[in-house]
Structure formats: structure tokens, C-alpha cells
Amino acid sequence: xxxxxxxxxxxxxxxxxxxxxxxxxxxxxxxxxxxxxxxxxxxxxxxxxxxxxxxxxxxxxxxxxxxxxxxxxxxxxxxxxxxxxxxxxxxxxxxxxxxxxxxxxxxxxxxxxxxxxxxxxxxxxxxxxxxxxxxxxxxxxxxxxxxxxxxxxxxxxxxxxxxxxxxxxxxxxxxxxxxxxxxxxxxxxxxxxxxxxxxxxxxxxxxxxxxx
Amino acid sequence: xxxxxxxxxxxxxxxxxxxxxxxxxxxxxxxxxxxxxxxxxxxxxxxxxxxxxxxxxxxxxxxxxxxxxxxxxxxxxxxxxxxxxxxxxxxxxxxxxxxxxxxxxxxxxxxxxxxxxxxx
Numbered sequence: 001x002x003x004x005x006x007x008x009x010x011x012x013x014x015x016x017x018x019x020x021x022x023x024x025x026x027x028x029x030x031x032x033x034x035x036x037x038x039x040x041x042x043x044x045x046x047x048x049x050x051x052x053x054x055x056x057x058x059x060x061x062x063x064x065x066x067x068x069x070x071x072x073x074x075x076x077x078x079x080x081x082x083x084x085x086x087x088x089x090x091x092x093x094x095x096x097x098x099x100x101x102x103x104x105x106x107x108x109x110x111x112x113x114x115x116x117x118x119x120x121x122x123x124x125x126x127x128x129x130x131x132x133x134x135x136x137x138x139x140x141x142x143x144x145x146x147x148x149x150x151x152x153x154x155x156x157x158x159x160x161x162x163x164x165x166x167x168x169x170x171x172x173x174x175x176x177x178x179x180x181x182x183x184x185x186x187x188x189x190x191x192x193x194x195x196x197x198x199x200x201x202x203x204x205x206x207x208x209x210x211x212x
Numbered sequence: 213x214x215x216x217x218x219x220x221x222x223x224x225x226x227x228x229x230x231x232x233x234x235x236x237x238x239x240x241x242x243x244x245x246x247x248x249x250x251x252x253x254x255x256x257x258x259x260x261x262x263x264x265x266x267x268x269x270x271x272x273x274x275x276x277x278x279x280x281x282x283x284x285x286x287x288x289x290x291x292x293x294x295x296x297x298x299x300x301x302x303x304x305x306x307x308x309x310x311x312x313x314x315x316x317x318x319x320x321x322x323x324x325x326x327x328x329x330x331x332x
Contacts, residue, residue, distance in 0.1 A: 008274070009274060009277050009278055010244060010248070011241050011244045011245060011248070011277075011278050011281045012277065012281065014237075014240065014241065014244060015231065015237065015241065015281065018234075018237050019231075019237075022234075054270075054273055056270070084273070084276065084277060084280065105277060105280060105281075106230060106277075106280045106281045106283070107230065108229070108230045109230060109231055109232045109234075110232070
């Protein structure tokens with residue numbers, strides 16, 4: 001996981017970066033909010049960011065808001081805000097600005113790493129869900145299904161398709177659904193057809209021209 | 213940077229707890245604090261002199277954050293008070309509070325440089 005660390009205080013970025021690098025994270029450092037936002041807006045931006053609350057020009061919550069506003073296309077990095085100990089009332093505002101978590105400065109290394117691993121867990125879940133949704137969407141596009149209003153001829157029972165052609169109902173069904181049709185004959189039709197056949201044979205007696 | 217063995221103005225034990233006994237990191241943080249401290253104090257001083265409360269608030273906040281990294285309780289508290297005063301617009305009290313902060317920071321810096329400041 002790549003992590004962005006943004007703080008205008010270099011003691012803070014030093015502690016963050018060194019702690020995270022020791023834990024084998026790939027760390028990028030920004031020294032203010034504008035720089036942080038630029039990095040988060042790049043293609044292939046870090047998926048997790050630790051942002052100081054108070055930075056000149058663009059503060060942490062502003063960066064969160066902007067990242068969330070940009071993230072329409074399913075990009076949802078995990079954002080952790082850094083606040084000082086007496087700014088707890090700001091936490092609500094920070095979370096409302098789009099942060100996922102917060103960390104009180106000066107932090108304990110163990111707590112920092114634990115919160116980062118929570119972020120990793122959420123990111124992994126998110127990624128899993130996104131992959132599943134994509135899979136389902138692909139499957140859905142392949143599923144043929146019949147729904148909505150079908151225009152059907154009252155007499156011959158032909159069905160009009162979207163492209164304005166009339167199809168025999170059996171052809172239409174096998175094209176538009178996964179149903180397989182096995183052709184047969186129902187008793188009323190059998191009775192009607194055999195009567196018609198008898199009638200035809202009566203009117204057209206077979207020519208007995210074949211002789212051996 | 214040498215880590216002071218016994219310090220009254222900062223809590224080395226707290227730093228060790230928070231930073232997993234990473235002596236090199238602790239030493240580097242102390243060094244960074246010393247490097248940045250004078251410039252931060254000058255910025256606050258200039259803001260106090262020109263009555264720019266917002267700059268006083270920002271500078272005091274930054275210094276508070278730096279000092280908090282060293283668990284330097286006295287400096288953190290003095291900077292925090294100065295920050296709130298600037299935020300509330302208490303211009304009259306700011307000079308005196310800045311003087312308190314200066315004293316705290318001087319004692320802290322002296323201790324870090326291993327030249328004990330005169331005992332109060």
C-alpha cells in the first residue's frame with residue numbers, strides 16, 4: 001500500500017514517514033495541503049493518506065472534501081486526519097469532510113500502525129466488492145431475459161421485436177431467453193389437423209398409378 | 213544529536229514509549245526541533261509585534277505541535293494558551309503570554325543543548 005503523509009511540520013512528517021517505512025510501506029511526503037491534493041489527484045495516487053488538520057492554504061478537511069468530490073469514478077482512498085489533542089471537537093467536522101479516521105498528535109507508533117492497517121483492511125474489502133460488482137455486471141450483460149411489454153399479433157401470435165420485425169413466437173423466445181423449445185402438438189390441434197387431413201385426402205384421392 | 217539523560221522540560225520517557233525506543237528517530241526529532249525553533253519563535257515574535265493575531269495563532273499552533281513531539285509539557289501549554297488567546301482576539305494578554313512562551317522555549321532549548329538554563 002502506498003501512503004501519502006502531509007504535514008507542514010517536518011518533525012511530524014519525519015516521524016510518520018520513518019515509522020511507516022520501517023513497517024515496509026511505500027511513503028510519499030507532502031509539505032502542505034496543495035501539494036497533498038495534487039498528489040492525490042494524479043493517476044495512480046496513493047490509496048491511503050494521512051493529512052494534518054492545520055496546513056496553510058489548504059487544510060486537511062479541505063483536502064478530504066476535494067478528494068471526495070473528485071472521486072466519482074469509484075476511487076475512494078482511505079483518509080486519516082491528524083489533529084492536536086485539544087481539537088477533539090473538530091473530529092466530527094473532519095469526518096463529515098470525508099475523512100475515514102483521525103489520529104491525535106503526538107501519536108503513538110503502535111496506534112498509527114494499527115489505524116493504518118484498519119485502513120488497509122477497508123481498502124481490501126472495498127477492492128473485493130468492486131471486483132465482485134464488476135463480475136456481476138459482466139454476468140448480467142450476458143443473461144438474456146424477457147421483461148416489459150411485448151407486442152403480439154392477436155391472430156398469428158407473432159411478436160414484434162425492438163427493431164420492428166415480426167417473429168414467430170418460438171423463434172423469438174429462443175433468441176431472447178435461455179429457454180429451449182421442444183416442438184410437439186397439443187390434443188385440440190391434433191384433432192383439428194387430422195380432420196383437415198382426412199378432408200384433403202377425401203378430395204384428393206391418391207393416384208394408384210404405381211404398379212409392379 | 214545527543215539525547216539528554218535527565219530532562220526537566222521534556223519527557224524523554226514519553227518519547228521512547230510513543231516511538232518504540234527508536235533512539236535514532238528521537239535524536240533526529242530533537243535535532244529538527246532545535247533547527248526550526250528559532251525561526252518559529254521569530255515568526256511568532258514578528259506577528260505579536262505587528263498585532264497580526266491570525267499569524268500569532270498559526271505560529272503558536274505550529275510550535276505547540278513541534279513541542280508536543282518532544283512531550284515538552286511547559287512549551288506545549290504556553291504555546292496552546294497563546295494560540296487560544298490569539299483565536300479569541302485577546303490582544304492585551306498576548307505580549308505577556310509570548311514572554312512566558314519564550315522563557316519555556318529558552319529553557320527547553322538550553323536543556324537540549326545540554327547547557328542548563330539558570331534555575332528559576
